Amino acid sequence: MKQIEKLLEQKIASVLxxxxxxxxxxxxxxxxxxxxxxxxxxxxxxDVVVPAAWLHDLVNLPKDHPERKSASTMASKEAIFFLxxxxxxxxxxxxxxxxxxxxxxxxxxxxxxxxxxxxxxADRLDGLGAIGLAxxxxxxxxxxxxxxxxxxxxxxxxxxxxxxxxxxxxFIKLKKVxxxxxxxxxxxxxxxxxxxxxxxxxxxxxxx
Numbered sequence: 001m002k003q004i005e006k007l008l009e010q011k012i013a014s015v016l017x018x019x020x021x022x023x024x025x026x027x028x029x030x031x032x033x034x035x036x037x038x039x040x041x042x043x044x045x046x047d048v049v050v051p052a053a054w055l056h057d058l059v060n061l062p063k064d065h066p067e068r069k070s071a072s073t074m075a076s077k078e079a080i081f082f083l084x085x086x087x088x089x090x091x092x093x094x095x096x097x098x099x100x101x102x103x104x105x106x107x108x109x110x111x112x113x114x115x116x117x118x119x120x121x122a123d124r125l126d127g128l129g130a131i132g133l134a135x136x137x138x139x140x141x142x143x144x145x146x147x148x149x150x151x152x153x154x155x156x157x158x159x160x161x162x163x164x165x166x167x168x169x170x171f172i173k174l175k176k177v178x179x180x181x182x183x184x185x186x187x188x189x190x191x192x193x194x195x196x197x198x199x200x201x202x203x204x205x206x207x208x
Contacts, residue, residue: 001046001047001050004051004086004088005050005054007086008050008051008054008055009025009028009029009054011054011055011058011082012025012028012054012055012057012058013025015057015058015060016028016057016060020060020138020142021134021135021138022135022138022139022142023057023060027057027126027135028053028054028056028057030126030131031053031056031119031122031123031126032050032053032054032122034121034122034125034126035049035050035052035053035118035119035121035122036049036050036053037185038118038121038122038183038185038186039115039118041183041185042114042118042183042184042185044114044115044118045092045095045114045115047089047092048092048095048096048099048113048115049099049115049118049119051079051083051088051092051096052079052095052096052099052100052103052115052116052119053119053122053123055075055078055079055082055083055096055100056072056075056099056100056103056119056123057075058075058078058079058082058100059071059072059074059075059078060075069104069106069107069108070107071104071106071107072100072101072102072103072104072106072107072109073101073107073109075100075101076096076097076098076100076101077097079096079097079100080093080096080097083096095113095115095116098111098112098113098116099111099113099115099116099118099119099120100119102116102119102120103116103119103120103123104123105124105173105177111182114183117182117183118182118183118186120182121181121182121183121185121186121190122186124177124180124181124186124190125181125186125189125190125193127174127177128174128177128178128190128193128194128196128197129192129193129194129196129197130193130196132174132193132197133196133197133200136166136169136170136174137166139166140165140166140169145163145164145165145166146164146165146166147165147166147167148165148166148167148168148204148208149164149165149167149168153167153204153205153208154167154201154205155168155171160172167201167204170197170201174194174197175194177190178190178191178194
């Protein structure tokens with residue numbers, strides 16, 4: 001598997017490049033490390049979890065791209081094509097493809113296997129905590145959105161709208177993600193990471 005992982009890393013590195021720090025090789029490495037940890041704790045098949053985690057962003061479209069919802073399905077097909085080229089065991093293809101397709105929040109695909117649940121959890125955990133905040137503001141900058149609403153930052157007299165600013169995304173999606181974790185191990189880590197976000201919000205409120 002170590003030799004295969006080198007090939008997987010080379011492939012994803014060549015595809016992602018360095019233009020989007022929220023979805024770069026470092027993001028993938030974090031997801032892989034988390035997925036391995038969860039897989040060991042939950043006794044999942046590493047031969048499915050590891051390649052799926054490495055290749056989950058093989059097709060990565062911007063958040064505002066019209067085909068964003070289909071990106072994970074596209075990635076699953078590209079992943080299998082690549083795995084065939086390196087002679088990875090074919091009996092794992094179906095499970096790997098499903099884990100990649102189901103990892104995305106926007107796809108709406110429900111993970112049906114333990115391995116798919118773990119890859120989804122690992123990717124979602126990277127959107128929480130300190131690194132999650134860094135990624136949130138990186139994406140908001142790419143989309144040219146302000147960090148917070150100028151007149152009503154914490155939506156006292158308005159509805160949350162993460163198309164308008166970055167902070168609103170915490171309340172619309174990230175808070176919900178904590179409750180949507182599939183595995184017990186991921187749920188505990190998600191709750192820990194969300195405390196980091198809550199502390200940040202409390203400090204932000206004081207500063208602005």
